[in-house]
Amino acid sequence: MAVIVFLDKNLTPQEKGALEEKIKQSPLVARIDYVTQEQAMTRFIQKFPDLQPLLQDLGTNPFPPSLEITIQPRYSRSHLVTSFLDSLKREKGVQDIQFNLDWVERIESFDRLVRAIGLFLGSLLLLASLFIISNVIRLSVVNRQEEISILRLVGATNNFIRLPFVLEGIILGILGSLIAIGFLWLIISLFPLYVGHSLGAFKEIFQLRSLTSSQVIILIFSGGIIGFVGSFSSLARFLKI
Amino acid sequence: MIELYHIWKQYQKPDWALADISLTIRNGEFCFITGPSGSGKTTLLKIIFREILPTEGQIIIDGLNVLKIPDHLIYRLRRQMGIVFQDFRLLYERRVFDNVAISLRVLGLSTKEIRRRVFNALRQVNLHQKMWDYPYQLSYGEQQRVAIARAIVNEPRIILADEPTGNLDPDLAFEIISLFKEINKRGATVIICTHDREIIRHFGEKVFFLHKGKLIGKEVFPSSKK
Structure with missing residues (x-):
């Protein structure tokens, strides 16, 4: 997310430096670039070469100097940025600020919606995983009923009988999460190749990130936990020891 | 010592599967529980093994x-x-x-x-050469001997056998009971449920007779006779 702060042409280099320093101190700011009047005009001419004679007729450079501020993605919440910009507006030498608040709010609302849908679907999938693992273990218990009864007769402890089923559940859970991670990696790798170009301006918004190593570990661990809970609940219901 | 005091068992009202059974089996004894089908032999064995609980009564094993x-x-x-x-x-x-190792695992x-103990147990039942066969490759008599090997492999103090010769021809049945007798000689208490009178006549040292869930008699033969 970028914010453009247009500065007063008459601002001295010291005042500009002080303002830049002050902005840099904010934790919201990831990067700050100073654009001179000349650089602004060059950019304009590059983008609109047909209008160059018009600028020459003016005789002066109409573009003010500006500061292009990149906001840290994790601080892109609009209310934080809004209060930051409000404080900036009060600074000496700041003429105007260009920042599309409506869009940010819309994207944030969309983000919240996507998160809510994700949470809902995630919860559904979690329950489905528990149900599936629980049933797989149940089938396994039914298939091995004879073996279980023999184990009981020869003096196996409850934990000895339960252990293979619990391990089966944990392995299923971990395998499930590994497959999910694999698919996710595949989607993240293939998404830009197949859809990336057609996204155009939305490319920045729909940028897909790979999972971090800690997220991968959490996912695998969660798979194991789901497997454990699924198998244990199934054993509690179907394995009469 | 196995002591049963006033054991009653009811699966379904109003019938009693076992009615006021009291008996004592000393350590190292070789005894039979006999009676017609439905007399409660298997129920009694299951109660000793605590696979099922009696409706009333007490079971004391070695105090x-x-x-x-x-x-x-x-x-x-x-x-x-x-x-x-x-079966x-x-x-x-x-x-x-x-199949035999499961008792040790x-x-x-x-x-x-x-490996050592399984081999020894299978040697006792003369099946050590078929250690790597599958049960379905064996005869009924051999399968029963595998079951016996599984029962003795952890050297238990008590062996319970529920109609162990039910599916076998008379010669095999005698062979199997002889095997139990050998195990008994090594110190284990052996309790066999059977309705095979020929076997009881030949091997019986102590015999409990059941009929319709009641203990109707007990016979003790001097062990030297056998």
């Missing part, structure tokens, strides 16, 4: 009240007993070795110790 053992500690009692069924109860997709013994 321990079996009915007071909490469910999660029953395995301790069962590790002191070996049980053999008429063998073998795992047919596992080799003979694994639950004890958490080392692989080396399991």
Whole structure:
């Protein structure tokens, strides 16, 4: 997310430096670039070469100097940025600020919606995983009923009988999460190749990130936990020891 | 010593599967429980093994009240007993070795110790050469011997056998009971449920007679006679 702060042409280099320093101190700011009047005009001419004679007729450079501020993605919440910009507006030498608040709010609302849908679907999938693992273990218990009864007769402890089923559940859970991670990696790798170009301006918004190593570990661990809970609940219901 | 005091068992009202059974079996005894089908032999064996609970009564094994053992500690009692069924109860997709080893795996013994003990148990029942066969490759008599090997492999103090000769021809039946007799000579208490009078006549030292859930008689023969 970028914010453009247009500065007063008459601002001295010291005042500009002080303002830049002050902005840099904010934790919201990831990067700050100073654009001179000349650089602004060059950019304009590059983008609109047909209008160059018009600028020459003016005789002066109409573009003010500006500061292009990149906001840290994790601080892109609009209310934080809004209060930051409000404080900036009060600074000496700041003429105007260009920042599309409506869009940010819309994207944030969309983000919240996507998160809510994700949470809902995630919860559904979690329950489905528990149900599936629980049933797989149940089938396994039914298939091995004879073996279980023999184990009981020869003096196996409850934990000895339960252990293979619990391990089966944990392995299923971990395998499930590994497959999910694999698919996710595949989607993240293939998404830009197949859809990336057609996204155009939305490319920045729909940028897909790979999972971090800690997220991968959490996912695998969660798979194991789901497997454990699924198998244990199934054993509690179907394995009469 | 196995002591049963006033054991009553009811599966369904108003019939009693067992009615006021009291008996004592001393350590190292070789005894039979006999009676017609439905007389309660298997029920009595299951109660001793604590697979089922009696409706009333007490069971004391070596001074321990079996009915007071909490469910999660029953395995301790069962590790002191070996049980053999008429239908063998073998795992047919596992080799003979694994069928016998199952009794030792639950004890958490080392692989080396399991191999040694399984081999010895199978040698006792003369099946050590078929250790790597599958049960379905064996005759009925051999399958029953595998079940016996499984029951004796952890050297239990008590062996319970429920109609162990039910599916076997008379010669094989005698062979199997002789095997139990050998195990008994090594110190284990052996209790066999059977309705085979010929076997009882030949091997019986102590015989309990059941009829319609009641203990109607007890006969003790001097062991020197056998």
